[in-house]
Amino acid sequence: MSCEVIREQLHTLPLNELEPIREHLDGCLDCQGLVRLLADAESAIDLDLADFESERAFAGAWSEAETEPSTVPSNWRFPMTGVFVAIAAAASLLLALQPGTDVGPAPAVVPDCGELQSYEAKAMAGSLEGDDFQCVSDVAYGTGDQRGDATRVLLAHHWTAGEMQAWQTEARRYLDEIDASDPDLAYKFALHLLKQGDDEGAIAYADLAIEAAAGWTDESLASKRVYGVRKIQASAAQKLWRADVEAGRPADESRARTLALALDWLESAADADKDGAKASELCLSAGGTSEECASRGAASRGSGR
Numbered sequence: 001m002s003c004e005v006i007r008e009q010l011h012t013l014p015l016n017e018l019e020p021i022r023e024h025l026d027g028c029l030d031c032q033g034l035v036r037l038l039a040d041a042e043s044a045i046d047l048d049l050a051d052f053e054s055e056r057a058f059a060g061a062w063s064e065a066e067t068e069p070s071t072v073p074s075n076w077r078f079p080m081t082g083v084f085v086a087i088a089a090a091a092s093l094l095l096a097l098q099p100g101t102d103v104g105p106a107p108a109v110v111p112d113c114g115e116l117q118s119y120e121a122k123a124m125a126g127s128l129e130g131d132d133f134q135c136v137s138d139v140a141y142g143t144g145d146q147r148g149d150a151t152r153v154l155l156a157h158h159w160t161a162g163e164m165q166a167w168q169t170e171a172r173r174y175l176d177e178i179d180a181s182d183p184d185l186a187y188k189f190a191l192h193l194l195k196q197g198d199d200e201g202a203i204a205y206a207d208l209a210i211e212a213a214a215g216w217t218d219e220s221l222a223s224k225r226v227y228g229v230r231k232i233q234a235s236a237a238q239k240l241w242r243a244d245v246e247a248g249r250p251a252d253e254s255r256a257r258t259l260a261l262a263l264d265w266l267e268s269a270a271d272a273d274k275d276g277a278k279a280s281e282l283c284l285s286a287g288g289t290s291e292e293c294a295s296r297g298a299a300s301r302g303s304g305r
């Protein structure tokens with residue numbers, strides 16, 4: 001199997017059917033490098049989330065809201081158990097271009113550019129440049145049926161190339177104007193808004209991810225992602241609440257929202273088999289009762305709620 005075929009398969013194979021390319025990966029440094037590149041993008045997201053979780057802010061009680069946090073780096077480790085996990089993660093997160101099957105009767109041809117699919121490999125490697133980039137951009141900003149797929153090619157390119165400003169522009173345009181039903185993209189976009197300090201935006205696009213959560217067809221991946229989304233929302237709400245307190249503004253509303261989102265986070269922790277301690281602390285600090293803020297671990301499952 002050629003490297004080109006492997007690159008294609010990295011984002012078209014279902015997660016449970018990657019076995020056929022394992023042999024090639026074991027013997028090909030080039031493809032291993034690409035997988036690592038993709039996996040780094042995924043792990044960066046998890047790292048960001050872990051950072052937010054480890055922030056003292058989450059453990060800060062109401063009375064501590066005005067004290068400056070002294071953040072202690074977490075001892076979190078990237079839980080990647082092998083290149084295969086990385087592939088699965090990258091394939092699920094990066095892009096899910098349909099290989100030209102659902103386009104309808106018309107051939108998937110872009111005027112002057114050739115087939116859109118022929119740009120995927122370059123985009124996945126972050127090396128879509130010059131005329132290639134221009135062609136794909138023209139399609140992405142056109143009005144044709146392929147603007148969604150073209151935009152996904154741009155998204156993949158910007159993400160892998162680390163061009164995050166451009167990535168965010170395209171991600172927002174895609175979610176707002178083309179298709180809001182991609183939970184991975186909404187999730188990633190929400191996280192980036194959170195990092196940029198756009199807390200209201202982070203909550204809104206995380207909501208979008210929840211609405212589209214049916215798109216996470218793998219059950220264990222889905223619960224993990226929902227947990228991540230809920231954590232983003234709780235973190236954003238907590239920051240907004242804290243800003244109100246620090247500015248001396250009325251904070252009842254932002255506190256109440258923090259509580260509601262902390263409860264959502266708590267529930268998602270139970271569903272995802274995650275430690276709900278941080279969510280529980282936030283819940284309590286936002287005024288929840290010890291009963292409603294009790295970490296619902298294994299004990300709550302099977303209780304029919």
Ligand SMILES: [Zn+2]
Nearest residue numbers: 003028030031
């Ligand atoms: Zn190869």
